[in-house]
Amino acid sequence: xxxxxxxxxxxxxxxxxxxxxxxxxxxxxxxxxxxxxxxxxxxxxxxxxxxxxxxxxxxxxxxxxxxxxxxxxxxxxxxxxxxxxxxxxxxxxxxxxxxxxxxxxxxxxxxxxxxxx
Amino acid sequence: xxxxxxxxxxxxxxxxxxxxxxxxxxxxxxxxxxxxxxxxxxxxxxxxxxxxxxxxxxxxxxxxxxxxxxxxxxxxxxxxxxxxxxxxxxxxxxxxxxxxxxxxxxxxxxx
Numbered sequence: 001x002x003x004x005x006x007x008x009x010x011x012x013x014x015x016x017x018x019x020x021x022x023x024x025x026x027x028x029x030x031x032x033x034x035x036x037x038x039x040x041x042x043x044x045x046x047x048x049x050x051x052x053x054x055x056x057x058x059x060x061x062x063x064x065x066x067x068x069x070x071x072x073x074x075x076x077x078x079x080x081x082x083x084x085x086x087x088x089x090x091x092x093x094x095x096x097x098x099x100x101x102x103x104x105x106x107x108x109x110x111x112x113x114x115x116x117x
Numbered sequence: 118x119x120x121x122x123x124x125x126x127x128x129x130x131x132x133x134x135x136x137x138x139x140x141x142x143x144x145x146x147x148x149x150x151x152x153x154x155x156x157x158x159x160x161x162x163x164x165x166x167x168x169x170x171x172x173x174x175x176x177x178x179x180x181x182x183x184x185x186x187x188x189x190x191x192x193x194x195x196x197x198x199x200x201x202x203x204x205x206x207x208x209x210x211x212x213x214x215x216x217x218x219x220x221x222x223x224x225x226x227x228x
Contacts, residue, residue: 006160032214043204044161044218093160097214103149103168106216108160 002028004096006109014117015086021079021112023094029074030096034106035067038091050077084116121205126223129199135192137222139205142186148209150181151216152190154201154224161204161218164190195226 003026011019023033031052036044048069049057056069066088068080077096081088091113095106122140129135141150149168153161165172165179167188172179178191192199204221208214 004160034215036218043220044155046215046217049215091158095160095216102214103166105151105153105163105166106214107163108153110160111158113158 002096002098002107004094004107004109006094006112008112009110010113010115012115012117013084016083017116019081019084019114021081021092021094021114023077023079023096023109025075025096025098025107028096028098030077030098031074033071033077033094033096035069035077035079036093036095038093038111044093047079052077081114084114086116089114089116121207121219123203123205123219123222125220126225128225128227129192129195131197131226131228132194135195135199135224135226137190137192137203137205137224138187139190140187141205141207144185144207145209148207150179150185150188151206151208152177152179153204153206154199155204155221156198156201164203195224197226197228200224200226 005024007022033050035047038044047062050069050071052071058064071077091111093111095108097106149166151166152164155161165177167179181188202221202223206216
């Protein structure tokens with residue numbers, strides 16, 4: 001089946017650091033990828049939709065200058081958490097779909113656990 | 118996309134069938150029903166999806182009622198490794214493919 005790889009799986013860093021998370025579709029091309037955030041004991045919350053070759057679309061309440069998204073190729077999207085603070089600690093998950101506006105399912109990465117000290 | 122309602126938790130005995138219900142009474146004609154599950158500290162895993170006909174794959178079966186207002190995911194022989202949070206999502210083929218996650222059902226398979 002379709003595979004989405006996310007890296008790193010875990011990051012621990014000091015407050016004020018910027019952290020980059022990569023999301024790759026390994027065996028298919030994805031014009032669109034999605035970034036989610038999940039706090040403990042809660043469901044996934046969509047942060048933004050990442051579109052190859054164009055600007056990302058952010059959900060209401062998500063700061064675009066805080067969470068920078070780059071989707072430079074059909075197989076790679078990156079999320080950079082800029083000047084991270086303890087409240088940004090969370091589980092960040094990406095997903096990709098091979099064909100937008102189709103019934104094909106999303107495939108998810110294994111997530112990145114970000115801990116800001 | 119239509120909203121879904123699932124029971125917060127369910128238990129199932131190992132080896133028995135697990136039947137997980139989902140209500141989606143406001144589903145529209147072009148919206149599909151998708152099921153994912155999330156095992157602790159991992160990303161969600163796609164299980165199955167369907168439009169109106171029942172579907173079966175190597176993981177599970179999906180039964181959709183004739184009026185499409187509800188569905189049931191069936192794990193025919195649950196194992197301890199099936200313990201996870203199961204999410205039912207309704208999504209059309211527009212809206213840029215976004216999926217909105219509800220709270221899901223926490224399935225606990227017991228020995």
